[in-house]
Amino acid sequence: MTDTRTAEPVLDARVRTVRTAADGVRELVLTAPAGGPLPAWSPGAHIDLLLGPGLVRQYSLCGDPENRTRWRVAVLRQPLGRGGSALVHDRIRAGDLLRVRGPRNNFPLRPAAAYLFVAGGIGITALLPMVAAADAAGADWRLLYGGRSRRSMAYREELARYGSCVDVCPQDETGLLDLDGALATAPFGALVYCCGPEPxxxxxxxxxxxxRLHVERFAPRPVEDAPGTAAFEVVLRRSGRTVHVAADESVLAAVQAAGAAVLDSCREGTCGTCETTVLAGRPDHRDSVLDEDERAAGATMMVCVSRSLTPVLELDL
Incomplete structure (x- = not known):
């Protein structure tokens, strides 16, 4: 994982085009206001759209990483969401200037000879550049793509060029995805990349x-066992301060109140913005970013949701 404690640059991006990519899905193509290249990115990366005070949302880049002149994101309208997707759908128009942060990649494509990609609904956006990269590299790959209906599944036409490597499976036609069959027939050692709804x-x-499994979540991972609920102390190594974190308080809130500069965005453990290096102590990981090996190593933590299993936690802040 990347240590993202320090502030990332915020830049302006012009909305070049807006279109409907599927039922309930709006696509934005962004360019640099003065022309020229945008920051580089790799498959699996996302950007933050700073839509207003306290309204920051993360969206996967789903275009071509080799084309530095434009970024593409697709936004699913969430009727029960917190307002970000509604704003994108109802208010953003071609020509608008947006504030953008990133890119950031918590879901990188690892080199492999074979892949199984599994997408559910808008999760296809994170996997589109991966599919293109795997195909360009000559890897053995397959994409299993599910959605409510064909009309709700974005980028079906774009995926058609891959032929039989892509299985488009609308639930109203084929039922639930055949995960058992796909995993059973995947090549030995194939890496599995999955993005979509929690179920x-x-x-x-x-x-x-x-x-072999790599997943990206758009919503927080359910925490079934959360033993670290007691208050604890956080030592800020670089500033030499010790901060008390109450049982009902996040590490992020406590250290920011103490004056530590920690960048944050989602505040629910999904974006990786607040990842902080752990120097001593044992984190109680409650994020949806780190994999099991990274959690076991305990080298970093997402301070917006994770806590401590030890009375004292020392951070590189």
Whole structure:
């Protein structure tokens, strides 16, 4: 993982085009206001759209990383959301200037000879550049893409060029994705990349554990066992301060109140913005970013949601 404690640059981006990519899905193409290249990114990366005070949302980049003149994101309208997707759908128009932060990549594509990609709904946006990269590299790959209906599934036409490597499975036509069949027929050692709604991610995790599986969540991972609920102390190594974190307080809130500069965005453990290096102590990981090996190592933590299993936690702040 990348240590993202320090502030990342915020830049302006012009909305070049806006279009409907599927039922309930709006696509934005962003360019640099004065022309020229945008920051580089790799498959799996996302950007933050700073939509207003306290309104920051993360969206996967789903275009071509080799094309530095434009970024592409697609936003699913969330009727029960917190307002970000509604703003994108109802208010953003071509020509608008947006404030953007990133890119950041917590979901990188690892080199492999074979892949199984599993997308559910808008989760296809994170996997589109991965599919292109795997195909360009000559890897053995397959994409299993599910959605409510064909009309709700973005980028089906774009994926058609890959032929039989892509299985488009609308639920109203084919039922739930055949995860058991896809995993059973995947090449030996294939890496599995999955992005989509929580029920799909949990179903894949139940069938495919270990380092071959890589998932990205748009919503926080359910925390079934949260033992670290007591108050504890955080030592800020660089500033030499000790901060008390109450039982009902996040590490992020406590250290920011003490004057520590920690960048944050989602505040729910999904974006990786507040990842902080741990120097001593044992974190109680409650994020949806770190994999099991990274959690076991305890080298970093997401301070917006994670806590401590030891009375004292020392951070590189």
């Amino acid at each position: 799909l991610l949990r179903a894949v995790e139940q069938r495919c554990a270990g380092p």
